[in-house]
Amino acid sequence: MTVSSAPGKVYLFGEHAVVYGEPAVPCAVERRATVSVSARDDDHVRVRAEDLSLNGFTVEYSGSTGNHPDVDVPTPLVEAAMGYIDAAVAQARDAADAPDAGFDITVKSDIPLGAGLGSSAAVVVAGIDAATRELGVELSPREIADRAYRAEHEVQDGQASRADTFCSAMGGAVRVEGDDCRTIDAPPLPFVIGFDGGAGDTGALVSGVRALREEYDFAADTVSTIGDIVRRGEDLLADADPEEPSEALLSELGRFMNFNHGLLEALGVSSRSLDSMVWAAREAGAYGAKLTGAGGGGCIVALDPTPETQTALRFTPGCEDAFRAELATEGVRVEEPPASAASAESNVGDDQSPEGSA
Numbered sequence: 001m002t003v004s005s006a007p008g009k010v011y012l013f014g015e016h017a018v019v020y021g022e023p024a025v026p027c028a029v030e031r032r033a034t035v036s037v038s039a040r041d042d043d044h045v046r047v048r049a050e051d052l053s054l055n056g057f058t059v060e061y062s063g064s065t066g067n068h069p070d071v072d073v074p075t076p077l078v079e080a081a082m083g084y085i086d087a088a089v090a091q092a093r094d095a096a097d098a099p100d101a102g103f104d105i106t107v108k109s110d111i112p113l114g115a116g117l118g119s120s121a122a123v124v125v126a127g128i129d130a131a132t133r134e135l136g137v138e139l140s141p142r143e144i145a146d147r148a149y150r151a152e153h154e155v156q157d158g159q160a161s162r163a164d165t166f167c168s169a170m171g172g173a174v175r176v177e178g179d180d181c182r183t184i185d186a187p188p189l190p191f192v193i194g195f196d197g198g199a200g201d202t203g204a205l206v207s208g209v210r211a212l213r214e215e216y217d218f219a220a221d222t223v224s225t226i227g228d229i230v231r232r233g234e235d236l237l238a239d240a241d242p243e244e245p246s247e248a249l250l251s252e253l254g255r256f257m258n259f260n261h262g263l264l265e266a267l268g269v270s271s272r273s274l275d276s277m278v279w280a281a282r283e284a285g286a287y288g289a290k291l292t293g294a295g296g297g298g299c300i301v302a303l304d305p306t307p308e309t310q311t312a313l314r315f316t317p318g319c320e321d322a323f324r325a326e327l328a329t330e331g332v333r334v335e336e337p338p339a340s341a342a343s344a345e346s347n348v349g350d351d352q353s354p355e356g357s358a
């Protein structure tokens with residue numbers, strides 16, 4: 001068995017605009033998806049997504065796309081989840097030149113789904129890493145990032161940037177502009193995350209921004225203004241002490257985050273609960289706050305080295321969870337198989353539910 005994990009991320013700046021070639025700066029955070037992969041003797045793929053929480057309940061399923069889950073969950077939701085795993089499997093088979101490789105796969109994640117923390121990218125990155133290693137092929141984090149991007153691009157009908165997958169594979173702070181992906185230095189930033197318990201539909205939100213941008217010049221200008229904020233923000237990071245963020249740096253980054261949030265709100269991708277959490281953070285003294293990821297619901301990210309924002313968020317109606325998130329300096333990495341690996345593996349094999357070949 002091979003086990004790999006990969007981190008989720010927050011966007012310091014630039015989500016949505018990055019889809020149209022503007023730069024973005026996502027930062028990996030210490031919330032991880034962990035994927036365990038065992039090669040099989042046949043070409044079947046069996047998946048156990050133990051904590052796949054969809055709309056507040058948990059589904060456990062086995063088999064590939066098209067098979068029925070163990071509990072009553074709308075088929076499109078299960079197919080969406082299977083789409084990412086299937087795409088990761090296809091990339092691993094291709095990388096190892098093993099088109100008939102079969103796998104038992106277990107996915108565990110402490111990244112909320114569809115909430116702006118890059119859960120799908122982390123699952124795909126960790127899945128490709130574990131499956132290729134299981135086949136005896138070791139890809140560099142950049143190669144994993146590239147294949148994970150291709151997988152996401154395919155599942156999301158061409159509406160994905162390289163930002164989430166590159167950030168998850170490489171770790172730390174990164175800068176993505178089109179196909180140009182780089183790691184950048186950033187001091188340890190005091191991120192606080194507020195989560196409204198919900199999720200956004202990434203595809204629909206990206207399509208909404210695309211439509212606005214095509215219809216109105218001022219919406220297109222809004223997208224390019226987000227790019228301007230990102231460029232100014234990265235200048236600040238480039239001049240910063242990488243060991244310790246100064247008060248002046250936090251203050252200006254926070255101001256830019258507030259600006260970025262306002263423009264995302266104008267583009268229609270915020271929500272009442274995201275706005276409430278952003279305002280609660282600002283009123284608690286955070287340097288700045290913005291939604292992160294696709295929006296529509298899910299998470300905000302604030303900058304605050306004190307406990308005030310986290311406390312205020314906990315008392316904010318609409319906020320379900322608030323936590324501090326460290327910058328994850330490591331991207332994709334191999335993990336020790338858990339002591340219970342053998343029994344978990346045999347449980348997968350013993351499962352009576354249908355099995356599919358992908």
Ligand SMILES: Nc1ncnc2c1ncn2[C@@H]1O[C@H](COP(=O)(O)OP(=O)(O)OP(=O)(O)O)[C@@H](O)[C@H]1O
Pocket residue numbers: 033049051052080081082084107108109112113114115116117118119120121123164200201202203292293294295
């Ligand atoms: N633990 C998991 N097990 C199986 N599938 C998962 C898991 N976590 C995420 N996924 C898949 O990823 C999808 C969410 O991806 P999506 O790109 O919509 O949101 P996100 O990556 O969490 O947020 P954002 O793109 O806004 O940062 C889920 O619907 C599911 O298909």
Ligand SMILES: C[C@@](O)(CCO)CC(=O)[O-]
Pocket residue numbers: 014015016017018019116118159160161162163164202206293294
């Ligand atoms: C909304 C978006 O910019 C970020 C989603 O985490 C989409 C993407 O970059 O693929």
